[in-house]
Amino acid sequence: MSPGRMNISPRDETNYGFVFVSNDPNPTDDSTLSSDSSELSGSGLAAEKARRLDRLAEMRAAGVEPYPYRFDRTHTLTEARATWGSLEPGTETEHAVAIAGRVMLKREQGKLIFATVRDRDDDIQLFVSKAVVGDDAFAEIGQLDLGDWVGVHGTIMTTRKGELSVKVERLQLLAKAVRPMPDKWRGLSDVDTRFRQRYADLIVNDEARRAFQVRHAVISSFRRTLAGKGFIEVETPVLHMEAGGAHARPFITHHNALDMQLYLRIALELHLKRLIVGGMERVFEIGRVFRNEGISTRHNPEFTMMELYQAFGDYSEVMDITEELIVQAARDSIGTTEVDIIDPHGNAHHCDLAKPWRKVRMIDLVAEKTGVEVHPSQPVEQLRALADKHGVRCEPRWGSGKIIEEIFEALAESSLIEPTFVTGHPVEISPLARADRNDPHLTERFELFVGTRELANGYSELNDPVEQRARFEEEQAAKDAGDAERGTVDEDYLRALEFGMPPTGGLGIGMDRLAMLLAGVTSIKEVILFPTLRPEVF
């Protein structure tokens, strides 16, 4: 123990006392009556922080900066392990390295200290010998706390048991952790804390880090695949005058200078198609959209969509792209196309995503489940009766197409475990999709379901401005009749279509849900770093 620990200067005491009091407004228990140093003898959170802050003060008093500005490392730990990971046990080398990371574990053993240091992708053991670093440095290293960031100069070695290690010659504190780490072995399991304090979750939970690595790999895979196909990545407005392109309630916000109500976007669709009108031919955007709806294991109010639009294509081509994007993302993120799909009941279904995906019309799935042929051209009373028979509640204003969708969702959706393209949605529920070339009541549309979750949605884009206006007017009429999620007439979008949009195939993929599938997690919060939560009470 260094002399300074027991005998801090008055200035340090003042400093330390201020911090302590600010963190604990009520330090009036008996232990504080004797002296400041007695605050260091407890082991509550406040006392633990106080001890660590005290160490900071000692270091500063000794002229050592505990928060230096930079550290130049020669190797990441991944690189070090790749280079020397196969050394024989008991090897000493002359290879000098400089590595950096966070102290995760510490094992003091007499005149040796072993510590495990981790950087972003790997960890390595530090081997500290009193005989090598000297008494003073050994004592200082012994003062390190779990969680501290350190930079280390040393040589590569392996221990008798074969553990790759850096034999420390010089160790520098890069940043002091003044708050104790969560449990070193069991991590952090309280989900509230995990989501609110994601930093702590990432420090101690390998699974959390892995899920976000998968998410990153999926998104970068998409960018590569799309770049290879000649798609251009664009960014379109988040603040919208009209919240169009999907059926959803928007968030409302306000611009002060323009004194104008604005909506946060609920989809990327209408702006991207304007770019197809403008001749950009192949565009995509990976962007945040916002829907003012409930929160669940599958829904976060803000989530990430990838939408793409391809001129001269139709929905069948877009289905091919969908499959290619997702299969490649699986390879790039988890190294295989074999996944265990976890259904809402928690059962795992092994599945090879690389197998061709089933394509089935929505009306055929409904017929399969009910034994009755259905079609949007049928009278609404007939379909309402069918819905009643299967316990599906209908609202009076719903037409035949909407009722078919409701029956599909109630009866068929839960059986769609393996990747399935559900196609041929009724026109009524697809205001931006082009009518089927063989059936005016259906659209050339598909939704991809995996593990009963909807992952993607695409169609042959409606490019007839007259037809689009009529569809918008139906949406507006439904909205005026009280259906808050229906759309409005977007005059600027219609003007764009009037300039002429080439035949176009479009696609939207829910990136969060795809990341869930490939990461093998059952809650969307596991793939969103900072999910929406109620405010924490401090």
Add this chain to the structure above:
RNA sequence: GCCCCUUUAGCUCAGUCGGUAGAGCAGCGGACUUUUAAUCCGUUGGUCCAGGGUUCGAGCCCCUGAGGGGGCACCA
């Protein structure tokens, strides 16, 4: 919005019949020159989520509320 579950030390968790709070880790003191969730000895640490109520006595029973989780509804 509704229903169910949950909340105990910094972290992970026990807590029996209602009798006044425990363990492991972390921390602190000590031993140890090849450990690795190091080990061993000693030791500090509690607004039992909050507020009411019942009771001689509440972590435990009752009521209300809050956070979180799951489900339903809504949706992608």
